[in-house]
Amino acid sequence: MRLLNRAGELLSSEGPSALSLRRLAADVNTSTTAVYSLFGGKPALLDALYDEGFRRFGQRLATVPETDDPVEDLIQIALTYRDSALEDRQFYVVMFSKVVPDFMPTTETYIAASGTFVPVVKTVQRAIDNGQFVGDEGPEVIGLALWSICHGLVGLELHGILPPGLEIAPVFERAVRATADGWRKR
Amino acid sequence: MRLLNRAGELLSSEGPSALSLRRLAADVNTSTTAVYSLFGGKPALLDALYDEGFRRFGQRLATVPETDDPVEDLIQIALTYRDSALEDRQFYVVMFSKVVPDFMPTTETYIAASGTFVPVVKTVQRAIDNGQFVGDEGPEVIGLALWSICHGLVGLELHGILPPGLEIAPVFERAVRATADGWRKR
DNA sequence: ATCGTATCGTAACATTGTTATAAAACGAAT
DNA sequence: ATTCGTTTTATAACAATGTTACGATACGAT
Incomplete structure (x- = not known):
């Protein structure tokens, strides 16, 4: 999953405040909606990162x-x-x-x-x-x-x-x- | 300072996520600009609470x-x-x-x-x-x-x-x- | 009484998460 | 191969957030 990888990179390099859905979606050339169908929202994405x-x-x-x-x-x-x-x-x-x-x-x-x-x-x-x-x-x-x-x-x-x-x-x-x-x- | 007191109350009762400038300003019947003239912004307000x-x-x-x-x-x-x-x-x-x-x-x-x-x-x-x-x-x-x-x-x-x-x-x-x-x- | 500074209100701007709606892609079953 | 259903995606809008510009007001010192 490119979204999760990029989220981890963003988190590691620039910290949690740089982890916005638009930024993340733009970085992998997709739309913010992808986060919602694949994970279920930002909390769920954070949950995956937590894991x-x-x-x-x-x-x-x-x-x-x-x-x-x-x-x-x-x-x-x-x-x-x-x-x-x-x-x-x-x-x-x-x-x-x-x-x-x-x-x-x-x-x-x-x-x-x-x-x-x-x-x-x-x-x-x-x-x-x-x-x-x-x-x-x-x-x-x-x-x-x-x-x-x-x-x-x-x-x-x-x-x-x-x-x-x-x-x-x-x-x-x-x-x-x-x-x-x-x-x-x- | 009523703003600071109310900010402390909000913080204690509902947590940091409830501490928005508009909510805070509305609760003490003033405008968000007050926070900027009196403190200098939300980080400065947080600093006062930290203190x-x-x-x-x-x-x-x-x-x-x-x-x-x-x-x-x-x-x-x-x-x-x-x-x-x-x-x-x-x-x-x-x-x-x-x-x-x-x-x-x-x-x-x-x-x-x-x-x-x-x-x-x-x-x-x-x-x-x-x-x-x-x-x-x-x-x-x-x-x-x-x-x-x-x-x-x-x-x-x-x-x-x-x-x-x-x-x-x-x-x-x-x-x-x-x-x-x-x-x-x- | 007047001037200068401090404070405040209104409104706008950019950014955030979220959702409605519809289009596209994809897979399975006939 | 076509059709149907589910999944995924794109566009756009919405509400809420921090911040700032601009002007009005209040207030204190000279």
Whole structure:
């Protein structure tokens, strides 16, 4: 589908505000009506992009190898999280920020998106079985905490609301490691 | 200024998409031109709301009392962070989410907003001096980590991207405490 | 009382998403 | 091969948005 490809390009190169139906239709030499017959409107198009964003995201996260040190695996997943977000930042804001008012993903695509979280929970479970992490909490809670520190730091970074003159990459890694340490048995 | 008050009301009750200049002007019986002479356009109006949001936010955070257990103080600040965000969620999305494309706060209001972060860093410094937290990292890094876990969890909660059937309040507190534990001397 | 600035109203303009209507394309069935 | 039905597309219009030009009004200081 040329429309969807071009929409992704526009989103990546010029951001969500450049993604107007007329602009998009003109770029692929068709009319705005095509978006309505093929997708069902702009929200549905955004939904497709949302889906595409999570597909890329999950694909990247899946490249992290599984070792016998699950906590270290989690660190690597977190670093990959940030790399992915920075590389596809325009998709990231569609996925995790409110770029278009009143946009809500379909429950189907939402469920597909939630799949991105599954490997994290599984790896946490391995760390619990391992004895590295405390076990009195479900793996979802620990996974959520790690997910959130990534989400929070990346969100602040993408919005430019971080203390100036800060080397972000090492701070990110340090913060993730400390967060993981907080769930270690002691 | 009636315009700003009404804008805040509209924002709080119906969200950013209901905040159109014509609607706003009609609600206070004036014309859209008023926004341009008094503020300078819609981005400038958003900037004023951004400022107002951080003012409320900082005011709430300042109510947390200072005890002789700075780490516990940080936990309470974090809980207040979440309460504030949930209470003024429409302001929160203006402050930390991209509700209007291409909106960037003025450097002045941005600096004023950064002031919200100062008490956190100070409290972290107290915990370092105290010997509760490790001291090989600057207080900004630790403060940023705590800030981010709040930001990330609240962001996911406001977007409705949290595992369903999850009691969020206790999970939030548990995650914040674990994150703080990650910086404790051991 | 007058002048200058600040504020406001009316109206227009460009752009956006959306939809009605009709034309065209395409595939399947007779 | 023709005909029918569905899908896709093009044109045009509509409502709503932010923005600006132009002129009128209000208001404060000199």
